[in-house]
Every structure is written in C-alpha cells, then in structure tokens.
Amino acid sequence: MIAPLYKLGYFGFDTSLIFAFIIGLLFGYILESSGFGNSRKLAYQFYLKDMAVLKVMFTAIVVAMVGLLYLNWAEILDISLVYVPPTILNGQILGGVLMGLGFVIGGFCPGTSLVASAIGKLDGMFYVGGALFGMWIFGEIYPFVQNFINGHPMGRVTLPEWLGWRPGVVAFLVILMAWGLFKVAELIEKKFGEIIEGETPME
Amino acid sequence: MKKPQSKPYWNPYFAGLMLGLLLLMTFFIMGRGLGASGGEMRLVTYILSLVSPEHAQANPYFAKYLKGGSPLKAWLVFEILGVLFGGFLSGYIHGRLGFKTDHGPRISNKGRWLLAFLGGMTMGIGARIARGCTSGQGLTGGATLSLGSWIFLWVMFIAAYAFAYFLRKQWI
Numbered sequence: 001m002i003a004p005l006y007k008l009g010y011f012g013f014d015t016s017l018i019f020a021f022i023i024g025l026l027f028g029y030i031l032e033s034s035g036f037g038n039s040r041k042l043a044y045q046f047y048l049k050d051m052a053v054l055k056v057m058f059t060a061i062v063v064a065m066v067g068l069l070y071l072n073w074a075e076i077l078d079i080s081l082v083y084v085p086p087t088i089l090n091g092q093i094l095g096g097v098l099m100g101l102g103f104v105i106g107g108f109c110p111g112t113s114l115v116a117s118a119i120g121k122l123d124g125m126f127y128v129g130g131a132l133f134g135m136w137i138f139g140e141i142y143p144f145v146q147n148f149i150n151g152h153p154m155g156r157v158t159l160p161e162w163l164g165w166r167p168g169v170v171a172f173l174v175i176l177m178a179w180g181l182f183k184v185a186e187l188i189e190k191k192f193g194e195i196i197e198g199e200t201p202m203e
Numbered sequence: 204m205k206k207p208q209s210k211p212y213w214n215p216y217f218a219g220l221m222l223g224l225l226l227l228m229t230f231f232i233m234g235r236g237l238g239a240s241g242g243e244m245r246l247v248t249y250i251l252s253l254v255s256p257e258h259a260q261a262n263p264y265f266a267k268y269l270k271g272g273s274p275l276k277a278w279l280v281f282e283i284l285g286v287l288f289g290g291f292l293s294g295y296i297h298g299r300l301g302f303k304t305d306h307g308p309r310i311s312n313k314g315r316w317l318l319a320f321l322g323g324m325t326m327g328i329g330a331r332i333a334r335g336c337t338s339g340q341g342l343t344g345g346a347t348l349s350l351g352s353w354i355f356l357w358v359m360f361i362a363a364y365a366f367a368y369f370l371r372k373q374w375i
Contacts, residue, residue, distance in 0.1 A: 004234025016233065017281045023229050024285020025292070027237055027338075030221050032293035035212030039319070040305045043374045046367035052215040054360075057341060059219020060226055064346035067227035083235040085335055085344040087351030092340070095333020096355045099326055100362025104370045106322015107305070109337035110330060111239035111286060113323065118287045119294030120302045126316045127323035131240070134327025135247045142264035149332050159348040170348060182216075199209040199299050 003077040028115050037116040039107030039123050041196040046104055049194040051185035058178040069171055084158060090151035106130065210297040226342055233278075236343025239286065240330035242279035249274045307374040318373055 002008070006016050034056050035041045044050035071077035103109060106127045108116060113131065116124025160167040189195060213221075229236055248268040252259040259265040268274040294300045306315035330336040333355055335344070341359075344352020 003231045005232050007234040016278060017276075019232055020278045020281035021285040021288075023225065023232075023237070024282035024287075025289035026225050026285075027222075027282070028286035028289025028291075029293045030218060030225060030289075031286070032290040032299070033213045033297065034215065034218035034222075037290060037294065037299070038305050040307070040374060041212075043370075046363045047371065047375050049375070052212075052218075055215035056219040056222060057337075057345070059216050060222035060342060061345035063220055063223025064226035064230065064342070065348065067223070068230055068346060071227075071231065077231055081234050082230050082347060083343070084347040085340055085349045085352050087349060087354075088334065089351065089354070091332050091334055092351045092355040093358050095329045095331075096358030097362045098329030099333060099336065100359045100364075101366045102322045102324075102326030102329055103359070103363045104322075104367045104374075106319050106326055107374070108319075108323070108326075109239075110243060110326060111237075111283075111336065111338045114239065114283060114286050115290030115293075118290035119300050122302060122304045122312070123306065123315050123319040126319040127326075128243075130320035130323025130325075131327035131330075132243055132247050132250075132323075133320075134324035134329075135240070135244050135331055136251065137324070138328045138331040139244075139247065139251075139262060139264045142262065145332075146263075154350065157350045159350055159353060162350045167348070174348070196212075198211045199303075 001075055001078040003071065004081050007081045008078075027111070028118065031112055031115045032119060035196065035198070036112040037119050037121060037124065038196060038199065039116065039121070039127075042109075042112060043104060043107045044194065044196065048188050048192045050196055051189055052195075054181060054185055058181055062175055062178050065171055065174060069167055084156045087154040087157050088150060088152065089154070091149040094149065209299045222342070223346075226346055230346075235278075236339065236346065237282070238279050238335065238339040238343065239283055240327070240336040241339060242277070242283035243327070244268065244331060245274040245277050245280050307372070309372045309375075315373065318370075 041050055042053055045053040068079055072079035108127045110131055113124045113127040117128050160170045245268055248265050304312045304315055333340055340352045340355045345356055
C-alpha cells in the first residue's frame, strides 16, 4: 500500500495545502466546463428539462467508487484510511430536506455558486452571501439544536457493512442503478428536454 | 432553443468522468474527498472572530474552528480558493466571463437575487446540519458508499423535486 499519500506521511500539512489549491482549481474548472456556473441549467434538473446534474454526479460517483475498490484490491490504496462521512441520521435527513429546498430556491449548491461567482454571475454572488449568512445563523443556534441534529449517530458505516454484503456486490448494484437512471434521464430529455448547451444572451 | 454565444458546455458523461477521476486522485493523494461548504464555514468563523472574538469563543460551534491557529489555515479553505480560480480560468478560456444573472422569463433580476440569497441561506443552514454539501456528502460520501451520505443524497434529490413546483415561476 502506498496511498493515501498524505495519511502515510509522504508529505506534511503545509504541502497538503498546495495540493488543496491545485485540486480545487481542477474542481472549479470541471464544474464551470460542465455548465454548473449557470443556475438555470442546474435548476432544469428539477423541471425535467436538462438532466446534466444527475449524469455528472452519478458518473463521478461510479468512477471514483470503482477506482477506490480497484486500487484497494490491487493493494495500492488502503481504503480503511480513506475518510468516510459518518452517518448521523437526524442531521443528514433534515439537512437533506433543507438543501433540496435551498437548491430550487437558490439554483445552486455551495460549490457551484462559487464557480458562478468567479465568472461574474450576480445570482451566484447573492447566493454565496446568503450561504455565509445562513452558516452564521446555524452557528448561533447550534447550542439549541445540537441534541436533535446529532441524533441517531451510527459512526463510520458503509453500505456494504450495513447490508452485510461484499463491497463488489454493492458497487455492481450502484453501477446498475446509475445505468438505469441514465436511461431514464435520456428518455425524459427526449420527451421534455430543453438542454442548455452554453451561455445564452440575457433575456 | 437559443444559440449559445459561448463555447458549448462539456458532455455531461465526459464531465462526470473527469470529476470522478479528480475525486479518485484526491482520495489517492489526501485520503479525503472534495468539499465546499466546510471552507465557507471557516471563512464565517474567521470574520466573526474579527468582529467579536469573545462571542465566537463562547459558542461551542465556532470555538471548534478556532482551536489550533487561524481558522483559515485549513485544507478546505485552500481548496475553495482553488475552486474560484479554476472556475474563472474555465470561464476565461471558454469565453463565459461577464456580469449576468440567470433566471426564467417570469421573474426580474432583483427577484432572482432575493431568491438566490434566501436559497443560499437555506442551503447554508442545511449544509451545516447535514455536515457537508453536494460535494462533501454527495460526491465524497457517495463514492465511499457511506450509508448516511446515500440517505442524504436521495432525501435531497426527492426534496428538490417536491419543492420544485412552488418555485417554477423563477425558472420556467
């Protein structure tokens, strides 16, 4: 096992910040190139007109998931050292509902709003301002809500562990599910599609 | 469909492949995934610690980010700085820079700005409650097959579809 490089001590914290910047740069470049600096394109996902959000997300999840399992199997990367977001049911369910609502009201998620702001989108900048304001509010009310939102903690638990199935089986089902979703997305676009393929002139 | 005035966006499957490879590379190098809202939370904490250091220290949530030096010397802060630069670079290369507001035909720019702010606020609160946003929970948790992240992902998608009807005048 030679990876994860940082966790195995190949370089220190200060160097990791350089990687953070480079990785962020590529992340921002890919999001903007996908058209995710355009709130209409993002919102169209939820009006069945442009399914790019679903296609990009699930393709990325499948590619990284398969890559992780392969690198672990080939004894290159120790998957047990990779950070898995912990499962805390109350927070993830309530947060998910609010974020679904915030997505259709605001037209972005936090990462895409940064990219939109970077290319001059004014709605992106208002969104970033709102997100920072919302995070401040959250911090202020945290002492009153912490018991609820930290409720039902299950720690670092993966789908294969929870189901008691082998990771490869779960990965295969995720690929199958993604393939099915892509097929449905293509059908929906054929019927209702109004795909935004680039920046359009102002209305 | 209107003719695009800029270079076209990438094919979504190609974009997903690139994003997946980047995510995998991040796991390989760092042992962690991508994020966005965590970096913003640190910026909020930093600003608050300038305005009222005592207040920030007295709050358990902000205090957590103030332990061990500046809240800005963090991996996610440098990552979102990169996101801003990368987004700008792509906008520059593809001819998409310019001050503009995107919205449907039935809402004014000002109305869109108000909703963008309110939506950002809702997302900001939600992302802290869920401990991560579409990047931290969706991509990173999705690829590592975290149980909670997969629950989160479906709840968020279903909620967005459920609320979409009430926001239709902004978009279509």
